Amino acid sequence: AEGLLVEYSGRYLALLKLTKALKTFIAASLVVAIFFPWGIAGYFGLTGLSADIVNLLFHTLKVFILLFVVGSVFRAVTGRLKVTQAVDFLWKNVFLASLVGSLLLAMEVIM
Known part of the structure; x- marks a missing residue:
């Protein structure tokens, strides 16, 4: 269904x-x-x-x-892929990469 x-x-x-x-x-x-x-x-x-x-x-x-x-x-x-594996991947890798990217953007805007 x-x-x-x-x-x-x-x-x-x-x-x-x-x-x-x-x-x-x-x-x-x-x-x-x-x-x-x-x-x-x-x-x-x-x-x-x-x-x-x-x-x-x-x-x-x-x-x-x-x-x-x-x-x-x-x-x-x-x-x-299991749901728990997807959540682990997203929280550990993708979230950290987006956090680092956001910090780099913020540093670029400030400077």
Whole structure:
């Protein structure tokens, strides 16, 4: 069972799944736009509308590649992960790294 989605079927379930897929695509699109912003139309000498279409298709390809890689890596790494192991990892490693990063940012702003 999928929690709250058990109560839905038909078009309402489809709408909920579509919104989840769109949210995932938009989040990945933002990551691609921030960390991999370059386009490909300049290499082919395209300008105008054709350049925009080629760049949009290339951006969509980068998003799908990112979703595939992240999904594959996440499933491979967390296949046998227990909840207690995840909590230990997040508190010991990720929290300490974010704390150090926050301190470095604060020192940069102060100076």
